[in-house]
Amino acid sequence: MADIKDAAFPDEKVEVINDTRGTHIDPVAEKKLLRKCDLHVLPPLFVLFLLAFLDRTNIGNAKIQGLTDDLHMVGSDYNIALFTFFVPYIIFEVPSNLIIKKMAPSTWLSLIMVLWGIATIGMGLVNTLGGLVAMRVLLGLFEAGLFPGCVYLISMYYKRYELQWRLTLFFSASIIAGGFGGLLAYAIAKMDGIRGYGGWRWIFIIEGLATCVIGFVCKWWITDWPETANFLNDDERALLIARLSADSGDAVMNRLDKRAAKRIFKDPKIYLGVVMYFGIVNTGYAGSFFVPTIIRELGYTAESAQVRSIPIFVVATVTAIIAAWVTDRLRHRYFFCIFGLVVASVGYIMLLAQNKLSVGVKYFALFLIVPGGYITQPITLVWMSNLVSGHYKRSVASAMQVGFGNIGGIVASNVFLTSEAPKYPTGYGVSLGMLWICGIACTAMYFLVKRENKLREMGERDFRLEDEDADNLGDDHPHFRLTT
Numbered sequence: 001m002a003d004i005k006d007a008a009f010p011d012e013k014v015e016v017i018n019d020t021r022g023t024h025i026d027p028v029a030e031k032k033l034l035r036k037c038d039l040h041v042l043p044p045l046f047v048l049f050l051l052a053f054l055d056r057t058n059i060g061n062a063k064i065q066g067l068t069d070d071l072h073m074v075g076s077d078y079n080i081a082l083f084t085f086f087v088p089y090i091i092f093e094v095p096s097n098l099i100i101k102k103m104a105p106s107t108w109l110s111l112i113m114v115l116w117g118i119a120t121i122g123m124g125l126v127n128t129l130g131g132l133v134a135m136r137v138l139l140g141l142f143e144a145g146l147f148p149g150c151v152y153l154i155s156m157y158y159k160r161y162e163l164q165w166r167l168t169l170f171f172s173a174s175i176i177a178g179g180f181g182g183l184l185a186y187a188i189a190k191m192d193g194i195r196g197y198g199g200w201r202w203i204f205i206i207e208g209l210a211t212c213v214i215g216f217v218c219k220w221w222i223t224d225w226p227e228t229a230n231f232l233n234d235d236e237r238a239l240l241i242a243r244l245s246a247d248s249g250d251a252v253m254n255r256l257d258k259r260a261a262k263r264i265f266k267d268p269k270i271y272l273g274v275v276m277y278f279g280i281v282n283t284g285y286a287g288s289f290f291v292p293t294i295i296r297e298l299g300y301t302a303e304s305a306q307v308r309s310i311p312i313f314v315v316a317t318v319t320a321i322i323a324a325w326v327t328d329r330l331r332h333r334y335f336f337c338i339f340g341l342v343v344a345s346v347g348y349i350m351l352l353a354q355n356k357l358s359v360g361v362k363y364f365a366l367f368l369i370v371p372g373g374y375i376t377q378p379i380t381l382v383w384m385s386n387l388v389s390g391h392y393k394r395s396v397a398s399a400m401q402v403g404f405g406n407i408g409g410i411v412a413s414n415v416f417l418t419s420e421a422p423k424y425p426t427g428y429g430v431s432l433g434m435l436w437i438c439g440i441a442c443t444a445m446y447f448l449v450k451r452e453n454k455l456r457e458m459g460e461r462d463f464r465l466e467d468e469d470a471d472n473l474g475d476d477h478p479h480f481r482l483t484t
Contacts, residue, residue, distance in 0.1 A: 030243060033236050037157050040231045042166060044221040045150045046173045048113060051211045052146050053177035054184070055120040056085060056139060057285075058207055060292050061185035062123075062200035064302040070198055075418065077129050082413035084133050086406055089140035093403030096145030097152060097395045105153050106222040109146060110215050116142035117211030124197070124204030148399040155385045155394055156226055157240070159247040160483060161331050164382040168324030171378040172317045178287060178370070179313030185292075186306040253390025253474030260392060260469065263476055270397050272445045273384035276337075277405030279438025280380055283344055283373035285412035286431055287312075290424075291366060297422035298359050308363070316371040323375045333383040334446040334484055337376045341439045344372030348432040354423060369431075376438065386483035387449065390474035408434060449482040456481065 059067070059081065068078055100108050119138040126132045150170065158166055185203050192199035223229045226240050253260055264270070291312065296305035327336045347368030354362055381401065388397045411434065416427035455461055461478035464470065475482065 026239075029235075029239055033232075033239055033243075034162070036231065036236070037240070038166070040223050040229075041154060041157050042170055044218055044223070045154065046170050047214060048109060048146060048218060048222075049150060049170060050173035050177050050180070051113070051207070051214060052116070052143055053174040054181050054207055055116060055211055056143060057177065058120075058181055058185065058203050059123070059136075060290065061181055061306060062203050064292050064296050064305060065185065065189050065192075065200040065203065066198050067200040070200070071127070071129055071132060073129055076414075078418065079414050079416075081129070081132050081136055083410045085136045085140040086409045086413065087140065088137055089144045089409075090403050090406050092141060092144035093148050093406075094396065094399040097148050097399035100145060100149045100152065101391065101395050104224045104228070105149065106219055106224050109149060109222055110219040112142045112145050113215030113218060114212050117208045117215055120208030120211060121205050122208075124201040124208065144403075148402040151381060151385065151398045151402065152395050153223075153225075155398070156244075156391075159244065160386045161328050163385060164324045164328045164333075164379065167382050167385075168320055168378045171381070172320055174284070175313050175317045175320060175370075175374050177313075178291065178316070179310040182292060182306040182309040182313075186303055189303070189306075253393045253472050255469075255472050256392040257469070257472075259467075260472055260474070263474060264393050264396050267388075267393075267397075267476075268448065269384070269387050269445065269482075270400055272441050272448070273380070273387070273397065273401045274404045275441035276380040276384075276438050276445065277377075277401050278408040279434045279436070279441060280341075280373060280377045281405055281408040282412045282431055282434040283369060284377050285409045286416065286427065287366075287370045287373065290416045290427070291370065293416075294366070294422070294424070295363065298362060312366050312370050315367055316374040319371040320374045320378060324378065327379060332484055333379055333386070334442055337379050337383070337442045338439060340372045340375030340377075340379070341435050341442075342372070343375065344369050345432060345435055347372065348428050348435070351428045352425065352432070373435075380438070380442070383445070383483060387445075388475050389477075389480060390472075393474045446484060449484050453482055453484075 063078060067073070071077075073081070096108075096112075116139050119135050119142060122135040122138070123132060126135060151167065154167055154170060155163060184207070188203050188206050189199035191197075191202040191206075194202070197205070223231060226232070226237060226244075229237070232240065253263075291309050292302075292305050295308050296302060300308060323336055323340070327333055347365040350357065350365040350368070351362060354365075357365075381398075384397060384401050385394060388394050411430065415430040416424050420426055452461075456478050459478075461476075464473055464476055464478055467473070
């Protein structure tokens with residue numbers, strides 16, 4: 001990872017940075033520090049998110065291995081099992097990010113990981129739809145704190161234009177989970193009949209057990225906040241804090257008082273960020289929940305469908321990482337979001353007009369939808385993180401974006417109707433419309449940011465320096481420039 005980083009940011013080898021206090025940062029020490037952060041911060045969080053996404057989406061693999069038949073699920077029962085996950089997941093994301101701010105991330109993240117692993121095992125042991133729904137509710141409750149907590153933690157170690165590359169490497173775990181989940185399900189399904197359990201049950205049990213074991217180990221693997229991270233010595237910790245201060249300047253928000261809360265909840269950028277994520281996350285979940293089913297209904301067996309889902313997610317991983325590298329290099333987010341939306345839209349349009357298309361062309365359309373969606377989705381997350389500054393505001397903003405934005409997951413759970421198989425006009429049509437809800441929000445954000453930066457350049461926001469909370473403005477500070 002360090003070698004990739006060096007290729008992505010060659011100018012950092014010779015750049016000397018001055019923060020607002022005039023501190024000189026040694027570029028050689030900075031390069032060593034970044035390599036150390038890359039090796040300690042990202043790998044455990046990647047593994048956590050990989051297992052989290054496997055455990056929330058493996059129901060799609062279990063479905064075509066006999067889940068619905070054994071639990072006598074009919075009509076919209078499968079959709080109900082999907083969307084019940086999102087109710088507690090949405091409600092508890094903001095509270096969870098406030099909890100993680102108060103305690104060690106290693107303790108909180110490892111604890112909830114073990115708990116959702118137990119819920120995953122439970123899904124393999126239930127005998128009724130009610131039991132499955134109950135386990136999905138618990139899964140959503142325990143997983144709620146993971147993703148926004150990880151985004152928040154990563155963002156506290158890197159500067160704004162180093163973040164997209166790192167966060168996409170982390171986020172690629174969810175994309176890889178789509179392909180790896182198919183491969184793993186293909187292998188585990190061969191246990192069908194062992195101890196009287198169907199193959200779909202073993203998918204949940206084996207993957208849940210793995211989550212519990214790794215969750216226990218992660219207590220000693222996950223790093224904590226920069227101020228207490230045990231992999232850094234005192235000099236490295238001081239250097240990390242200095243370089244992050246150089247990036248944010250005086251745009252800090254380290255007190256959560258009434259004025260700070262008002263600044264947070266009146267900021268239109270946060271609400272646009274929620275809508276951006278709401279629009280694009282639908283495609284991410286639709287791909288994970290329904291791609292195996294869609295491929296199977298093209299005429300393949302369950303095993304062949306599992307295997308044929310793998311290359312789709314491999315391509316999505318590669319394209320997402322390339323887009324992340326380029327967007328950080330160019331220091332721009334908006335047009336990359338739009339590019340991903342256009343690519344995914346072409347795929348949806350093809351499937352909406354699929355009557356005269358061959359099986360091969362329909363399959364190819366999935367190579368546009370899934371990679372296109374995964375180009376845009378992680379960029380919307382980093383763009384939001386780039387636009388806010390300060391511990392508390394970043395914590396609340398990331399939790400609100402992911403939490404309320406995941407209402408798009410409820411949409412994804414309910415628009416692919418069994419009665420409309422295999423053409424799914426409602427599913428594809430709604431998903432296409434959701435993409436451009438994201439596109440409209442991205443465009444509004446772009447012009448809002450351009451206007452705000454112009455006002456700050458003209459000195460129209462300098463009056464904020466006279467406010468009584470001038471030392472706690474966050475990204476409202478007139479010297480802070482917003483990312484386009």
